[in-house]
Amino acid sequence: MNLTVWVDVAIGLSLVYLGTSLFVTVINEYLAQLLNLRGKQLCDSLKELIVDPEVRALLEQSPVLKPFFDAQAGKAPSYIDPNILAHLLVGGLAIGSKAGDTCQRASETIDKLSDGALKTQLQALVATAGNTTQGLVTAVSEWADRSLTALGGKYKRYLHTISFWIGLAVAIGFNIDTIGITRQLADNNTVRAQVVLQAEAMANKINAEAATRKE
Numbered sequence: 001m002n003l004t005v006w007v008d009v010a011i012g013l014s015l016v017y018l019g020t021s022l023f024v025t026v027i028n029e030y031l032a033q034l035l036n037l038r039g040k041q042l043c044d045s046l047k048e049l050i051v052d053p054e055v056r057a058l059l060e061q062s063p064v065l066k067p068f069f070d071a072q073a074g075k076a077p078s079y080i081d082p083n084i085l086a087h088l089l090v091g092g093l094a095i096g097s098k099a100g101d102t103c104q105r106a107s108e109t110i111d112k113l114s115d116g117a118l119k120t121q122l123q124a125l126v127a128t129a130g131n132t133t134q135g136l137v138t139a140v141s142e143w144a145d146r147s148l149t150a151l152g153g154k155y156k157r158y159l160h161t162i163s164f165w166i167g168l169a170v171a172i173g174f175n176i177d178t179i180g181i182t183r184q185l186a187d188n189n190t191v192r193a194q195v196v197l198q199a200e201a202m203a204n205k206i207n208a209e210a211a212t213r214k215e
């Protein structure tokens with residue numbers, strides 16, 4: 001078997017597994033939306049981030065954030081803007097005190113919170129915010145964004161597990177046998193030529209779409 005045949009076989013195998021991976025991705029996304037996995041994970045992450053009941057009660061007063069804390073609110077949103085969360089958090093904390101500007105009032109309320117990880121983190125953010133409200137909001141927004149992203153790692157690992165089992169089921173269901181496919185492509189010139197033509201057509205379509213987007 002010459003090198004050209006092996007290249008064509010590799011192209012054929014790549015095409016088969018590309019189509020399989022896209023099929024698995026579609027099923028994965030459908031299940032994620034059907035079961036609202038993103039929304040549930042975001043709710044869990046936000047509750048894990050805002051562990052103080054007093055602070056959580058402040059955020060629950062906002063219609064934007066209420067669905068993330070209320071189990072009876074129905075389907076939870078799958079995204080939260082860290083900047084909005086920061087404004088609502090700083091503003092809610094500032095309401096608890098009447099002296100000074102927003103940053104000072106928020107700082108006083110934070111100092112009165114129960115000892116814990118959230119209080120320590122917020123105090124650290126106040127210390128690095130530069131004594132300005134906008135600086136505090138920016139610091140809280142960046143902290144919330146990084147924290148929620150880190151906590152969302154559990155969701156990614158969960159999706160990887162789901163993808164593995166879906167991929168296994170698809171491989172068994174469609175009898176995707178790498179050895180059998182390789183033999184078929186290597187021994188059947190007609191099949192191999194058709195697969196290579198399909199791969200070339202797909203590559204041309206992708207290149208055309210990429211060129212259109214650049215224009």
